[in-house]
Amino acid sequence: MELPRPELLINSVERLESVVAKVVQECQNGLPERVIHLSSGVGWPALRKCLSTYARRIEAPVEEWESGLRMRLPRVVVVIEKRASSVVVHGHRAGPGGTRGGALLPVPERAAEVWQLAGYLTGLADAGFVLTGAEERLRAALKHESWLVATLACDVLNRFGVPAVPRFVRDHEPHRSVGTGAPARGDGTFTEVWEARISVDEYALFEAVHPGYAVQMVELGRMVRSHCRALPESVLDVGSGPGLPTVMLAEMFPGARIDAVEPSPAAIPHLVRNTAAHAVSVHRTGITDFAGPRDYPVTVSVGASHHMDTRMFLRGLKRHTAPGGLIVVADEMVAPYASESERSRAVIDHHFAYIDQALAHVPDSHLPPAEQLRIRALRDTDRRVPELLADLLEEVRQDRWFPVGDDSPWQRVRFCVLELEALVAGVDYDVERKTWVENFMTLAQDEGLEPVEHRRVHATVGGRDLDAGTHVVALRKSHLAPLASRTL
Numbered sequence: 001m002e003l004p005r006p007e008l009l010i011n012s013v014e015r016l017e018s019v020v021a022k023v024v025q026e027c028q029n030g031l032p033e034r035v036i037h038l039s040s041g042v043g044w045p046a047l048r049k050c051l052s053t054y055a056r057r058i059e060a061p062v063e064e065w066e067s068g069l070r071m072r073l074p075r076v077v078v079v080i081e082k083r084a085s086s087v088v089v090h091g092h093r094a095g096p097g098g099t100r101g102g103a104l105l106p107v108p109e110r111a112a113e114v115w116q117l118a119g120y121l122t123g124l125a126d127a128g129f130v131l132t133g134a135e136e137r138l139r140a141a142l143k144h145e146s147w148l149v150a151t152l153a154c155d156v157l158n159r160f161g162v163p164a165v166p167r168f169v170r171d172h173e174p175h176r177s178v179g180t181g182a183p184a185r186g187d188g189t190f191t192e193v194w195e196a197r198i199s200v201d202e203y204a205l206f207e208a209v210h211p212g213y214a215v216q217m218v219e220l221g222r223m224v225r226s227h228c229r230a231l232p233e234s235v236l237d238v239g240s241g242p243g244l245p246t247v248m249l250a251e252m253f254p255g256a257r258i259d260a261v262e263p264s265p266a267a268i269p270h271l272v273r274n275t276a277a278h279a280v281s282v283h284r285t286g287i288t289d290f291a292g293p294r295d296y297p298v299t300v301s302v303g304a305s306h307h308m309d310t311r312m313f314l315r316g317l318k319r320h321t322a323p324g325g326l327i328v329v330a331d332e333m334v335a336p337y338a339s340e341s342e343r344s345r346a347v348i349d350h351h352f353a354y355i356d357q358a359l360a361h362v363p364d365s366h367l368p369p370a371e372q373l374r375i376r377a378l379r380d381t382d383r384r385v386p387e388l389l390a391d392l393l394e395e396v397r398q399d400r401w402f403p404v405g406d407d408s409p410w411q412r413v414r415f416c417v418l419e420l421e422a423l424v425a426g427v428d429y430d431v432e433r434k435t436w437v438e439n440f441m442t443l444a445q446d447e448g449l450e451p452v453e454h455r456r457v458h459a460t461v462g463g464r465d466l467d468a469g470t471h472v473v474a475l476r477k478s479h480l481a482p483l484a485s486r487t488l
């Protein structure tokens, strides 16, 4: 790969500071990103030392690794990295969360390595490029025992052209049945059964290659560390499904007891098995019927708000959160819509963006024959006609055996079948009922929840933070009891 020619020669540390300051301003003033390649007459150790002093002076939290460092400022993230023969200053606009970059609670001791690797990996994703030599470290991270680290590495590799699959997904024995769960208890918000529209066993296996999946968990964890007074001793997780994000949460906060609320009979056996090694209690019910404590300092929900009536969802979370407690919701949101046809378009474009991202680097000629047929159908279909997409789903749902010992990234193709299932259910507005983020925030405020921070962590459609993609929203439950219940 040919490296870009350095634009500037820097022969003093002050010169580097002024370049960084310029990049910060350009991004703050509107550029989505700015990259400057420098050649340096000063050694990297001296530059790095000066940069961390500079970051402290301007009160920008800084994360460092061997050949680079990252500063977070309001609305801007700047990564400065030493490459083979140059230094690269890469700035890009960050989400609107004004408090991003504020003081964070220290990481739980037992989770130090997970947080350190998560910081390194999200740093690469944020920076928009991978260092020479980093690929090997990323490939090693795919085999990490932490599902958060392995899933993050998979996402970062894919962003940079390697269609990776985490080791724990490859090693999974799909033929080993997890059995069926006991029937779920009824619940006013669990109106349709998830498994009627989505293949839950496959979801449990392939969702880990969902673009942005692990990044949302790191952001959720960061918001907890940023907006809580102390690391939580207990966390309520609503709509845990097969439990991949629940495990990631446990890895980030090993000192917390997690109560996972999940009504789906098909998801429960996966959830029980996946979380067995962590401090997680599984509750087989929906949030409306959940009879657990009402004083969780932190309540979270990942990918589940769009499976319920949004108000009932918000009320359920609020009911179980302590006054002053934090609620963090990570979920997919689509572009705003004003009619059914606009909504269909928004849902279709959003899901196809994930499909395109997941398949972008998959070489179809190396796939097993059934997956080759599937990938061609997914790539070649006419996306403008919603009615044709149900037929496409029928087609790609055929012949779904699990290739054994195949090291091609076939799991990515199968993830796309799940995306298409969600897309078709979303167009039908059945089980999948997505809204857009501003609307979600308005509904939350109507329920008396104060917005604390929002960030789009993964974009599907549109260039604004409020456009479609994977979003993380932090909300605070007020300290005050509602007027009616207060003693006057």
Ligand SMILES: C[S@@+](CC[C@H](N)C(=O)[O-])C[C@H]1O[C@@H](n2cnc3c(N)ncnc32)[C@H](O)[C@@H]1O
Pocket (backbone or CB within 6 Å): 187, 189, 190, 191, 194, 207, 238, 239, 240, 241, 242, 243, 244, 245, 261, 262, 263, 264, 267, 285, 286, 287, 288, 301, 302, 303, 304, 307, 308
């Ligand atoms: C898309 S899955 C998300 C699973 C998991 N959190 C993840 O991100 O992979 C949505 C989950 O919400 C669950 N769900 C639906 N209605 C619910 C309710 N009333 N209370 C709690 N969970 C519910 C579904 O059963 C499903 O497991």
